[in-house]
Amino acid sequence: xxxxEGNTVLxxxxxxxxGRAAAIGAAQHGADVAINYANSDRSAASCVAEIxxxxxxxxxxxxxxxxxxxxxDFVARAVEAFGKVDVKVSNAGICPFHAFLDMPADxxxxxFKVNLHGAYFMVQGAAQQMVKQGHGGSIVAVSxxxxxxxxxxxxxxTLTKAGVHSxxxxxxxxxxxxxxxxxxxxxxxxxxEINKDDxxxxxxxxxxEKRVPLGRLGASEDLAGPIVFLASDMAAYxxxxxxxxxxxxxxxxx
Ligand SMILES: NC(=O)C1=CN([C@@H]2O[C@H](COP(=O)(O)OP(=O)(O)OC[C@H]3O[C@@H](n4cnc5c(N)ncnc54)[C@H](OP(=O)(O)O)[C@@H]3O)[C@@H](O)[C@H]2O)C=CC1
Ligand SMILES: C[C@H](O)[C@@H]1OC(=O)[C@H](O)[C@@H]1O
Numbered sequence: 001x002x003x004x005e006g007n008t009v010l011x012x013x014x015x016x017x018x019g020r021a022a023a024i025g026a027a028q029h030g031a032d033v034a035i036n037y038a039n040s041d042r043s044a045a046s047c048v049a050e051i052x053x054x055x056x057x058x059x060x061x062x063x064x065x066x067x068x069x070x071x072x073d074f075v076a077r078a079v080e081a082f083g084k085v086d087v088k089v090s091n092a093g094i095c096p097f098h099a100f101l102d103m104p105a106d107x108x109x110x111x112f113k114v115n116l117h118g119a120y121f122m123v124q125g126a127a128q129q130m131v132k133q134g135h136g137g138s139i140v141a142v143s144x145x146x147x148x149x150x151x152x153x154x155x156x157x158t159l160t161k162a163g164v165h166s167x168x169x170x171x172x173x174x175x176x177x178x179x180x181x182x183x184x185x186x187x188x189x190x191x192x193e194i195n196k197d198d199x200x201x202x203x204x205x206x207x208x209e210k211r212v213p214l215g216r217l218g219a220s221e222d223l224a225g226p227i228v229f230l231a232s233d234m235a236a237y238x239x240x241x242x243x244x245x246x247x248x249x250x251x252x253x254x
Contacts, residue, residue, distance in 0.1 A: 002028075002029045002030035003029040003030075003228055003229070003231075003232035003233070003234060004026050004029040004030050004031040004086075004087065004228060004231060004232055005029070005030035005031075006030065006031075007026070007030070007031040007032075007086040007087055007231075008031065008032050008033075008034070008078060008082040008083070008084050008085055008086050008087070009023070009026040009031040009032070009033050009034070009086065009087040009088075009089065009231065010033075010034045010035075010036070010074060010075070010078050010085055010087070010088045010089065010126060011023045011026070011033060011034070011035050011036065011088075011089040011091055012036040012065055012074070012089065012090055012091050012092040012118070012122050013036065013037060013038075013065070013091045013092025013093060014033075014035035014036060014037060014044070014047055014089075014091065015035070015037035015038075015039075015040040015043040015044040015047060016037075016040060016043050016192065016193050017190070017192035017193055017194065017220050018091055018142055018187065018190060018192060018220045018223045019035070019037075019089065019091035019092065019142075020035075020043070020047050020220065021219075021220035021221045021223055021224045022089050022091060022140075022142075022223060022224055022227045022228075023035050023047055023051065023058075023089075024047065024050055024051060024054075024224070025221075025224030025225065025227065025228050026087070026089075026227075026228060026231070027050075027051040027054045027056040027058070028054060028224075029228050029232070030056070031056060031086075031087070032056050032057040032058065032081075032082045033051050033056065033057075033058045034058070034059050034060075034061060034074065034077065034078035034081065034082070035047055035048070035058065035059070035060050035061070036060075036061050036062070036063060036065065036070070036074050036092065036122075037060065037062060037092075038062070038063070038064055038065070038092070041062070044060045044062070045060065047060075048060055057081070057082065059077065059078070059081045061073060061074045061077045061078070064114075064118075065092045065114060065117075065118030065119075065121070065122055066110070066113035066114045066117055066118050068117070068121040070118075070121075070122075071121040071122045071124065071125030071126075072125055074122070074125065075125045075126060075128075075129045079129065084129075084133055085126055085129045085130060085133070085137065086130075086137055086138070087137065087138045087139070087140070087231040088122065088123065088126035088127075088137070088138075088139045088140070089139075089140050089141075089142070089227060089231070090118075090119045090122045090123050090139065090140070090141040090142065090164070091141075091142040092114065092118055092119075092122075093114060093115045093118075093142065093160075093194070094110070094111060094114050094115065094194070095111070095154060095157045095194050095195070096110075096111065097153040097154065097195075097197075097198050098153055098156070099152070099153060100152070100153075100155045103155065103156060107156060108156040111156045111157055111160060112156070112160060115157070115160035115161070115163075115164065116160045116163045116164065119141055119163075119164045119167060120167060123139055123141065123167060123171055123182070126139060127139065127171065127175055127178075127180060130175075130178065130180050131175075131178050131180070135179070136178065136179025136180055136181075137179070137180045137181075138180070138181045138182075138183075138230065138231045138232070138235075139168070139171065139175075139180065139181070139182045139183070140183055140184065140185060140227050140230045140231055141164045141165075141167065141168050141182070141183075141184045141185075142164070142184070142185055142187065142223070142227075143161045143162075143164040143165040143168070143184040143185065143186050143242065144158075144161035144164075144186055144187055145186050145187070145188050145244060145246050145249060145250045146158040146161045146162075147161040147162040147164070147165040147184075147186060147242075148162075148186070148250060149250065153198075161186075164184060165184050165186070165242055167182075168182045168183055168184040168240065168242070169182075169240050172239040172240030173240070176239060181230075181235065181236075181238060181239040182239055182240065183230045183235070183238060183239060183240070183241045183242070183243065184241075184242045184243070185223060185226050185227055185230065185242075185243050185244075185245050186242055186243065186244045186245065186246065186250075187218060187222075187223055187245050187246060188212065188217075188218055188244070188245065188246025188247055188249040188250065189208050189212075189217050189218060189246075189249065190217065190218035190219065190220060190222065190223065191217050191218065191219060191220075192220055199217075205217075211249050211252055212246070212247040212248060212249045212252070213247060213248035213249075213251075213252055214247035214248055215247075216247065217247075218245070218246070218247060222245060222247075223245055226243050226245050230243065
């Protein structure tokens with residue numbers, strides 16, 4: 001069964017990793033997809049090629065999510081290409097690992113701007129279009145289990161993921177009357193570009209693997225199903241919810 005037949009799905013940060021898997025997962029479920037990204041032109045082009053090979057349409061809209069204008073441009077380009085916005089996946093994010101006591105201010109500010117301001121303006125831009133269309137919609141934000149637990153080298157990052165989780169709760173209330181659902185996924189440790197250097201440390205990687213009851217770190221594709229589900233009418237009565245996708249890592253105390 002195709003869960004997003006005829007839908008237009010917008011995904012931020014879809015050149016690589018979780019966003020790319022979500023974009024391809026949406027296309028596998030019958031959606032046309034607009035993908036945003038910041039730098040990786042070739043990866044974005046190959047994501048479009050994969051979606052087109054599935055028989056769906058795709059466009060790329062390059063832009064920095066930290067700039068509020070990018071959200072307006074992204075929606076406008078998607079509407080120009082596909083006529084509407086049904087689903088928005090707010091996924092773009094960065095996590096430059098760094099110790100707390102000497103954390104440079106510019107790293108903190110950039111992380112806040114990309115992860116938090118970026119999500120805020122992307123969700124707002126999509127919601128404005130959905131309200132104008134008048135037939136509801138679904139917004140899924142990629143938060144993290146880091147919204148619930150800390151990280152020694154992520155003091156500037158974890159609070160942005162808590163913020164994204166909170167944004168979905170508040171927008172679920174603000175947008176419910178328009179038939180727009182807002183939910184978040186909370187991935188555990190997923191092997192992507194964002195943590196390639198951090199997990200190159202074999203000891204750390206093995207420690208993280210051992211913390212996962214399902215016995216392995218996640219792959220980007222592990223997020224595709226949960227995101228498609230929340231985006232789709234299968235989740236028609238789900239809003240303001242947060243779905244952990246972490247192989248059980250969060251609950252594993254001992
Ligand atoms: N991997 C993990 O363990 C976890 C990841 N997450 C979250 O998942 C999301 C995706 O990360 P992940 O797939 O792991 O990492 P990747 O580094 O593989 O993907 C990040 C994506 O975001 C894009 N991006 C980065 N900065 C910007 C920007 N300023 N404007 C627009 N796009 C941008 C990148 O584009 P480009 O390459 O073109 O710069 C890329 O497409 C993030 O929000 C992250 O916090 C949450 C929990 C766990
Ligand atoms: C990038 C990290 O490996 C990853 O990011 C998160 O949000 C997870 O909690 C992991 O720490």
